[in-house]
Amino acid sequence: MHSYAQTNVQLFNQLRCEGYSKKDRESVREGYEFALRLFTGLFLPSGKTFIDHLVGTASILASLHVPVEMVTAGLIHAAYLHGNFGGIRKGISETTRNQVKLAVGTEVEEYVVRYERMPWDPEIFPVLLDTIDKLSRIDRDVLLMRLANDLEHNLDFGSLYRDNWRDYIQHGGPAMVSMAEKLGFPSLSAEMASVFKEILTQAPLGPRIGTSEPAAYLIVPKSYHERFWVVYLPKVHRLCFEILNTLRRIRWKGSKLIHGLLRALSEMPGVHGRR
Amino acid sequence: MHSYAQTNIQLFNQLRREGYSNTDLNLVRDGYELAMVLFTGRFQPSGKSFIAHVVGTASILASLRLPPQLVAAGLIHNVYENGDFGTGRSGISLGKRDEIRKTLGPEVEEYVARFAALFSTSPTAPTAHLARNNPDKLASVDRAALLILFAEGLEHLLDCDILYYGETVTRSCIDHSKIAAEIAEKLGLSALGAELREAIREVESAELAVEPSGQRAPHSFVIAPKSCCKRFSVAAWQTMIYGAHKLHPEIRKVLRSLYVKCAKLLKSFSQPTQPLTR
Numbered sequence: 433m434h435s436y437a438q439t440n441v442q443l444f445n446q447l448r449c450e451g452y453s454k455k456d457r458e459s460v461r462e463g464y465e466f467a468l469r470l471f472t473g474l475f476l477p478s479g480k481t482f483i484d485h486l487v488g489t490a491s492i493l494a495s496l497h498v499p500v501e502m503v504t505a506g507l508i509h510a511a512y513l514h515g516n517f518g519g520i521r522k523g524i525s526e527t528t529r530n531q532v533k534l535a536v537g538t539e540v541e542e543y544v545v546r547y548e549r550m551p552w553d554p555e556i557f558p559v560l561l562d563t564i565d566k567l568s569r570i571d572r573d574v575l576l577m578r579l580a581n582d583l584e585h586n587l588d589f590g591s592l593y594r595d596n597w598r599d600y601i602q603h604g605g606p607a608m609v610s611m612a613e614k615l616g617f618p619s620l621s622a623e624m625a626s627v628f629k630e631i632l633t634q635a636p637l638g639p640r641i642g643t644s645e646p647a648a649y650l651i652v653p654k655s656y657h658e659r660f661w662v663v664y665l666p667k668v669h670r671l672c673f674e675i676l677n678t679l680r681r682i683r684w685k686g687s688k689l690i691h692g693l694l695r696a697l698s699e700m701p702g703v704h705g706r707r
Numbered sequence: 708m709h710s711y712a713q714t715n716i717q718l719f720n721q722l723r724r725e726g727y728s729n730t731d732l733n734l735v736r737d738g739y740e741l742a743m744v745l746f747t748g749r750f751q752p753s754g755k756s757f758i759a760h761v762v763g764t765a766s767i768l769a770s771l772r773l774p775p776q777l778v779a780a781g782l783i784h785n786v787y788e789n790g791d792f793g794t795g796r797s798g799i800s801l802g803k804r805d806e807i808r809k810t811l812g813p814e815v816e817e818y819v820a821r822f823a824a825l826f827s828t829s830p831t832a833p834t835a836h837l838a839r840n841n842p843d844k845l846a847s848v849d850r851a852a853l854l855i856l857f858a859e860g861l862e863h864l865l866d867c868d869i870l871y872y873g874e875t876v877t878r879s880c881i882d883h884s885k886i887a888a889e890i891a892e893k894l895g896l897s898a899l900g901a902e903l904r905e906a907i908r909e910v911e912s913a914e915l916a917v918e919p920s921g922q923r924a925p926h927s928f929v930i931a932p933k934s935c936c937k938r939f940s941v942a943a944w945q946t947m948i949y950g951a952h953k954l955h956p957e958i959r960k961v962l963r964s965l966y967v968k969c970a971k972l973l974k975s976f977s978q979p980t981q982p983l984t985r
Contacts, residue, residue, distance in 0.1 A: 438713040439755045441866045444916035457917040464754060465920060472930040473748045479739060480714045481756050518933030588716045639719065639729070639736040641743075651747040654793030656935040 434587045437491035438484045440464045446494055447503070456500035459536075460490070463504035466535040470508065470515035473650050478593035479641035482514065482648050485584055492580040496617055502573055504536055505543035509577055512548040514648045520665050524548060546574045554604030561607050564614045572615060579612050579620065586627045592637045595646070601628050709865045712766035713759045715739045722769055722778070731775035734811070735765070738779035741810050745783065745790035748929050752919075753871030757789065757927055760862055767858040771899060777851055779811055780818035784855050787823045789927055795941035799823055821852035839886070842893045850894065857887040857899060864906035867913040876925040881907055 437443040443464075447457050467486055474482035490506035508515070511532055512524045519527075524545055532541045550571070560575070567575065591597040605628040612621035643649065652658060712718040718739070722732055742761050749757035765781035783790070786807065787799040794802075799820060807816040838845055838853055845853070860883060863869045869880050884903050892900035931937070 438717070439759045439866070439868075441753050441755050441868045441871070441916075442713070445866060448916045454917070461917045461920060468750065468754065468930055469933065473932045473935075475743060475747075478716055479743065480716055481758055483756055484714050484759060516932045516934050588714070588720055590714075590716045593716070637719070639732050641715070641736065642740060650932060651743055652935050653748045653791045653929060653931060654744070655791050655795055655941040656748075656931050656937055658932075658935050662934040 436488050436495065436584070436587065438488055440487060443487050443491050443494070446491055450494055450497060452494070452500060452503075456503075459500055460504050460507065463490075463507040463536050463540065466532075467507045470511055470517070472516075473652060474514060474516070474648050475651060476590070476593075476648055477641070477643060477645050478590050479643075480590060482510075486510070488584040488587065489577070489580050492583055492620075493577065496576070496580075496620060498573070498576070501537070501539045502543060502577065505540045505547070506577055506580060508532070508536065508540070508544055509547050509581060510648075511544050516650070518659075518662075520662055542570065543574060543577065546570060547577055550574055550578060552578055554600060554607070557604050557607035557611070561610055561614065564611060575611060576615055576617065576620075579608055579615075579624065582608060583620070583624050583627060586631055589631060589634055589637055591631060592634060593640060598632065601631055605632075711763050711770065711862075711865065713763055715762060718762050718766055718769070721766055722775075725769055725772060727769070727775060727778075731778075734775050734779050734815075735782065738765075738782040738811055738815070741807070742782045742786075745786055745792065747791075748931055749789060749791070749927050750930060751868065751871075751927050752873070752925055753868050755868060760868075761785070763862040763865065764855070764858045767861055767899075768854065771854070771858075771896065773851075773854065776812070776814045777818060777854065780815045780822070780851070781855055781858060783807065783811070783815075783819055784822050784859060785826070786819060788826070791929070793938070793941070795938075795944045817848055818851050818855065821848050822855045825849075825852045825856055838890045839893070842890065853890065853894075854896075857891055857896075857903065860884045860887050861899070861903055861906055864903070864910050867910050867915075869910060870913060870915050871919055872925045877910070881910060 437446050440461075444457055444461070447460060452460075464487075467483060471482045471486065476482060476485055486507050486509070489509060490503050493506045494503050512528065513522065515522075515528070517528050517531060529541060529545065532544060564572070564575070585591045585597075586601070591601070605624070609621050609625045609628070612618075612624055712721050715736075718735070719732060722735060727735075739762070742758055746757045746761065751757060751760055761782050761784065764784060765778045768781045769778045787803060788797055790803075792803050792806065794800075804816055804820065807819060838849075842850075860880060863872075863880055864884060869877050872880070884907050888900040888903035888907070891897075891903065
């Protein structure tokens with residue numbers, strides 16, 4: 433078993449051992465309490481609670497002795513992708529950004545929004561690797577957060593409970609290891625190399641939790657239910673979109689038909705003055 | 708940091724290392740899936756997720772190489788008190804027991820029910836008294852329930868999690884854990900006894916790593932997702948109960964006696980009438 437925290441209590445103990453001040457620990461606590469409200473009830477496809485994954489990511493960052501703002505950002509790094517702000521739409525918006533800024537401060541929010549905006553795919557890893565030296569300080573920090581996130585997913589072979597993760601590691605693993613080295617974190621680089629090697633040689637694991645969800649999913653407590661507009665408005669929106677598309681297709685086909693008829697009529701003898 | 712699992716993945720890895728079979732793992736997996744549904748959104752006073760606590764308890768039981776039914780029971784040990792069955796009521800009931808039996812089997816459910824009965828009694832109760840003085844005379848179900856209780860106590864002590872529950876609860880947990888260590892040694896589990904004593908020593912000399920943000924009640928709480936709201940039936944029931952508690956004691960007595968009379972009347976209507984005989 434790895435030595436990173438998986439609960440908030442373990443994380444706070446680790447921060448104390450790593451020498452973070454009382455004020456730093458309190459700001460991490462506030463970030464954790466915000467994370468509880470955003471990610472409650474959310475689970476990864478492996479069945480692990482999303483909160484545990486966030487704590488693990490923050491713990492990896494803390495072990496690298498990064499500034500406390502980055503540790504806090506690690507706790508809410510998926511806020512714009514998976515965070516439940518109570519609305520219908522996910523993603524970055526002025527409202528959600530204001531809520532995050534109010535909870536954890538502007539600097540932490542900047543990390544989180546850049547994390548969400550950073551493109552992350554094995555196809556572009558070579559480009560990222562070549563341009564690391566040209567990245568700004570904050571973008572380098574966000575890249576480090578991305579690497580910590582990927583490492584956390586692979587600890588304890590957690591990623592093997594998802595489909596296609598092995599391909600992802602095969603294609604992107606070496607580049608991620610090099611990125612960690614280039615950022616100046618050789619210990620992280622070595623750990624990632626070791627974990628990825630184990631993943632690629634490990635057989636698929638069971639038992640699998642009975643879900644076919646490809647990404648994080650919500651389990652609502654039985655005494656609760658999702659709000660009416662959260663459930664039905666997206667369906668109504670999709671239905672309206674489909675109706676509009678259908679009408680557009682009908683109009684396009686209809687106009688094609690009319691043009692064709694007009695052309696045929698105009699080519700007929702005795703029509704429009706042709707004799 | 709201790710070496711017990713705090714996530715399901717760590718628990719499954721541990722079970723594989725400890726030599727549990729695939730059938731055993733499947734039972735524990737079913738227990739975990741039930742725990743996900745019943746404890747989702749629930750957190751300990753320290754902020755730790757309830758699921759991490761039950762996984763930790765199951766991990767401690769697995770480290771003692773106990774049967775998989777006990778490990779699965781560890782995953783849902785506090786389900787009657789803290790599990791959300793959708794009724795808005797806590798406590799054991801026939802419906803809840805049936806649900807557990809259907810998913811995990813009667814043996815696991817028996818352990819959980821016995822744990823619930825034991826949890827609400829004091830260290831001077833007959834079972835605890837028997838365990839301290841004549842552990843060989845304990846029934847197997849009682850022994851299993853006691854082991855779950857000890858594992859749960861140890862889990863609270865690990866990482867000094869119990870310090871976040873307030874001084875009274877911490878003191879009570881430490882006192883109970885001292886008795887638990889003594890009983891564990893009498894039951895032949897000296898490793899568990901030693902671990903409990905070590906954890907007690909750590910807690911007694913430790914300080915909080917970070918102060919809690921506000922006043923917290925010394926019991927677990929639920930944080931519902933922001934996109935969700937409480938079901939009307941549950942909210943209405945809980946408001947009624949809360950309202951009834953606020954009423955004058957005399958009015959409560961009258962209402963209770965009315966309720967008992969109505970229940971008896973309904974029961975008499977539902978019983979089949981005896982045919983008249985000449």
